Amino acid sequence: MAAAQPRTVRGRAAIYLLAIGFAAFSGFPFLWAALTMVRQDSDLYVTTHNPFVLAKPPTLGHVTDLLRNTPYLQFILNNIVIGLATVVITLALSLPAAYALARLSGRWGEKVGIAIFLTYLVPPTLLFLPLSRLITVIGLQDSIWSLVVVYPGFTIPLSTWLLMGFLRSIPRDIEEQAQVDGYSRLGAVVRTVFPLALPGIFTVVVFTFTLTMQDFIYALAFISSSSSMTVSVGVPTVLIRGDVFYWQSLMASAIIVAIPVALLYNVFLGRFIRGFTLGAVKG
Amino acid sequence: MTVAQRSAGEITMGPRRERYLLDRERLLGPALMAPAVVYLILVVGYPLVLAFLYAFSDVTTGSQSLHFVGFQTFVAAVKDPVFLTTLRNTFVFTAISQALVVILSTVLAFVLTANFHGRWFVRFLVLLPWTTPVALSAVIWLWMLDSIFSPFDWFAQLLGIVPPGGHIVFLGQSDLAMGSVIALQTWRILPLATVILMAGLSAIPAEVSDAAEVDGAGFWRRLFGITLPLLSPVMTVALLFGIVFTFTDMAAVFVLTGGGPGNATQVLASWAFYKGISGGNLAVGAADALIMFPVLLGLAVILLRIASRAEVS
Numbered sequence: 001m002a003a004a005q006p007r008t009v010r011g012r013a014a015i016y017l018l019a020i021g022f023a024a025f026s027g028f029p030f031l032w033a034a035l036t037m038v039r040q041d042s043d044l045y046v047t048t049h050n051p052f053v054l055a056k057p058p059t060l061g062h063v064t065d066l067l068r069n070t071p072y073l074q075f076i077l078n079n080i081v082i083g084l085a086t087v088v089i090t091l092a093l094s095l096p097a098a099y100a101l102a103r104l105s106g107r108w109g110e111k112v113g114i115a116i117f118l119t120y121l122v123p124p125t126l127l128f129l130p131l132s133r134l135i136t137v138i139g140l141q142d143s144i145w146s147l148v149v150v151y152p153g154f155t156i157p158l159s160t161w162l163l164m165g166f167l168r169s170i171p172r173d174i175e176e177q178a179q180v181d182g183y184s185r186l187g188a189v190v191r192t193v194f195p196l197a198l199p200g201i202f203t204v205v206v207f208t209f210t211l212t213m214q215d216f217i218y219a220l221a222f223i224s225s226s227s228s229m230t231v232s233v234g235v236p237t238v239l240i241r242g243d244v245f246y247w248q249s250l251m252a253s254a255i256i257v258a259i260p261v262a263l264l265y266n267v268f269l270g271r272f273i274r275g276f277t278l279g280a281v282k283g
Numbered sequence: 284m285t286v287a288q289r290s291a292g293e294i295t296m297g298p299r300r301e302r303y304l305l306d307r308e309r310l311l312g313p314a315l316m317a318p319a320v321v322y323l324i325l326v327v328g329y330p331l332v333l334a335f336l337y338a339f340s341d342v343t344t345g346s347q348s349l350h351f352v353g354f355q356t357f358v359a360a361v362k363d364p365v366f367l368t369t370l371r372n373t374f375v376f377t378a379i380s381q382a383l384v385v386i387l388s389t390v391l392a393f394v395l396t397a398n399f400h401g402r403w404f405v406r407f408l409v410l411l412p413w414t415t416p417v418a419l420s421a422v423i424w425l426w427m428l429d430s431i432f433s434p435f436d437w438f439a440q441l442l443g444i445v446p447p448g449g450h451i452v453f454l455g456q457s458d459l460a461m462g463s464v465i466a467l468q469t470w471r472i473l474p475l476a477t478v479i480l481m482a483g484l485s486a487i488p489a490e491v492s493d494a495a496e497v498d499g500a501g502f503w504r505r506l507f508g509i510t511l512p513l514l515s516p517v518m519t520v521a522l523l524f525g526i527v528f529t530f531t532d533m534a535a536v537f538v539l540t541g542g543g544p545g546n547a548t549q550v551l552a553s554w555a556f557y558k559g560i561s562g563g564n565l566a567v568g569a570a571d572a573l574i575m576f577p578v579l580l581g582l583a584v585i586l587l588r589i590a591s592r593a594e595v596s
Contacts, residue, residue, distance in 0.1 A: 011502065018394045019405045022387075026470065027408035029423045032434055036426065044432070047448070051434045093319040100315035112316055114587060119327045121583050123531030125552040126572045129559045130333035131326070153326035156319055185311065216418045216534040217552075221560055232418040236538070240422075247426050254419035261414040266407045273482045 030258070033251035037062065044247060062248035063256075066239075071226055072253060075234035078144050082230065083209040086151040090208050091201065094156045098163035099189065103172070113164070120157035124217045127153070132221045146222045147230070151212050158211070159204040166200025167193065199271050206268045210261060231257055337569035352566075360570040365546045365554065370574070373550040375461065376536075377529045380468040384525050385518065387469070388476035389511075395477065396484050413474035421538035424467050428453035428539075457547035460540050464548050467535045472528060476521040483517025484510075516589055523586050531575060551575055 035051075036044070038058035049055060066072050101113045131150055132141075140146035170193055178188035194201075219233045226234055235253045239246040338356055340349045360366060395406055412420060427433060430452045439445045453463050487510065495505050533552035536542060542549035542557070551571055559568015 015397050023405045023408045033423045051437050096315035097319035100312045104312035119323050125531040127330045129569050130330040232416040258415040262410045
């Protein structure tokens with residue numbers, strides 16, 4: 001690890017202080033959301049006492065309300081279906097492309113690689129207007145499949161780029177050897193390279209999935225009926241009625257999504273960073 | 284890829300029996316890339332061309348026909364009195380939030396690659412803002428910055444910044460509203476930049492810094508003399524990603540302030556959405572969005588320069 005590791009007491013103290021500071025900065029809104037989530041209605045709009053103390057016993061009523069009386073679980077299901085379908089399309093298209101870029105590309109390949117990467121910089125803000133029209137033309141408006149068609153537009157470039165890095169860190173000799181042993185190139189790749197690239201592929205799956213959850217603009221532009229909505233658009237639509245905000249349920253909806261995904265991310269983060277290190281050390 | 288790996292690859296690349304059609308590299312390469320390229324042309328390239336066409340036309344969501352009107356739409360978009368405000372806001376929003384992200388993410392990346400108790404939990408907390416869909420985290424902020432029930436009011440009252448019973452109206456005053464939107468964006472992009480920098484940090488061989496320590500260089504000397512310069516290409520990449528995400532982002536503004544008060548926090552992206560989708564004027568919306576394009580193109584060129592420089596070294 002290249003980070004300058006402070007070995008003095010003062011250095012250690014600084015690390016702890018900074019860690020606490022950043023944890024507070026990043027975590028405070030979630031602490032506030034968690035406190036709000038379990039408040040009774042009569043304890044919500046009160047300004048007279050310390051807001052970090054619950055005046056009434058905590059309740060999970062708003063959480064069960066969210067799960068039972070709103071289409072929240074439907075929104076989550078939509079997110080999962082959209083995310084998984086996008087992951088499948090993304091891997092099916094970017095894995096071969098990444099392999100070609102990592103192993104076969106000559107000068108033209110480099111240019112194509114750059115072009116693929118550049119598409120990642122074309123933001124949804126530029127594309128959502130024409131795309132919303134195209135979606136209507138192909139009859140997918142108001143369907144979750146409109147998002148499945150569009151999302152690979154930003155997940156393919158990123159995953160191609162990441163996979164290319166992972167594939168490059170796998171020594172060429174391994175597949176050459178398999179080819180010498182009589183396998184076709186495809187057979188050699190499937191038997192030797194892909195298993196070794198599996199950690200990289202999992203990383204890409206997690207990244208792709210979270211990216212699809214982040215989208216707001218496409219989901220907002222394409223979908224208008226609540227049965228097809230994703231969490232991002234559905235939750236505000238259902239739980240904000242004009243001036244009435246169902247704050248406890250809104251907070252619960254964010255926390256229920258955020259925590260599992262962050263845990264998953266944290267597990268894969270080390271692998272993601274190690275993957276880079278591995279490539280750098282070997283390469 | 285290093286020299287060692289590259290040469291190892293080349294040595295074994297001698298003449299090969301091309302028993303299978305797919306073993307022919309000339310065919311295999313394009314065949315493998317074609318599906319991804321075609322897909323991207325359909326869902327990114329083609330709509331991008333259409334966006335240009337729209338911006339030079341008078342198309343609306345209602346009409347199917349498209350008449351070319353030259354630069355008329357751009358002129359109309361730019362002449363809108365709100366336009367200059369949105370342009371200024373977009374630059375302020377991007378510049379301040381990303382300056383903060385660069386500084387904070389560098390410090391944070393160092394913190395998170397050091398060993399300390401509870402690192403796993405701190406990392407989890409730091410990741411949360413990135414893994415929460417932005418629409419939902421913005422709603423948390425909306426409640427956290429509520430004009431009456433914000434917890435910050437309690438702190439402010441405690442510290443005597445506002446009189447007892449007084450409130451800070453975060454989202455109702457131009458400067459505070461802009462500050463709030465910037466804070467939300469900084470908070471949300473920080474994890475992404477930090478992860479990229481952590482990857483960059485872990486790729487710097489420890490020997491370099493260790494050798495300098497043996498030679499007597501202190502912590503700050505090693506930091507500014509060795510580690511940060513080695514990290515700077517990765518920092519630039521993280522910064523450019525952050526800029527692209529922020530310059531074109533509308534979610535933070537859309538949910539937190541809706542562009543208000545007035546249009547004090549309206550940015551190009553949210554303005555394009557209001558005009559194009561809510562207002563039904565596709566042409567003006569597209570023109571508003573396309574005004575970002577030169578900036579993005581410039582950023583792309585910088586990014587490619589850095590990428591190619593990194594490859595040479």
